[in-house]
Amino acid sequence: MTQGAVQAVGNALTIDFTTGAAAGFQPMKEVAPGLFALYSGDADGDGQIQNDDKNVNWRGEVGQAGYKSADFNLNGQVQNDDKNLYWRPNAGRGTAIDS
Numbered sequence: 001m002t003q004g005a006v007q008a009v010g011n012a013l014t015i016d017f018t019t020g021a022a023a024g025f026q027p028m029k030e031v032a033p034g035l036f037a038l039y040s041g042d043a044d045g046d047g048q049i050q051n052d053d054k055n056v057n058w059r060g061e062v063g064q065a066g067y068k069s070a071d072f073n074l075n076g077q078v079q080n081d082d083k084n085l086y087w088r089p090n091a092g093r094g095t096a097i098d099s
Helices: 051-061 080-090
Strands: 028-032 035-038
Touching: 051 080
Parallel strands: none
Antiparallel strands: 028 035
């Protein structure tokens, strides 16, 4: 996701997130040197990664298949890894994404 529209040149869209987190919404997490991503775990899309994302959304969807709101790693399954590896380290974070 970017903070603004990206213009197509021909049939291609080009954006380079390796130039820094400023290219995308804030805050962003550096997941590898020069590679930035949004924080995962905001199941209800309110801009905050909170207990409700785990207690309401994850618990209500755990064990289900498909791209559910609590499928934080987008592998098509809502599992313990979604809570333990993706929600838990990001709990308490927020985003600056405006709807």
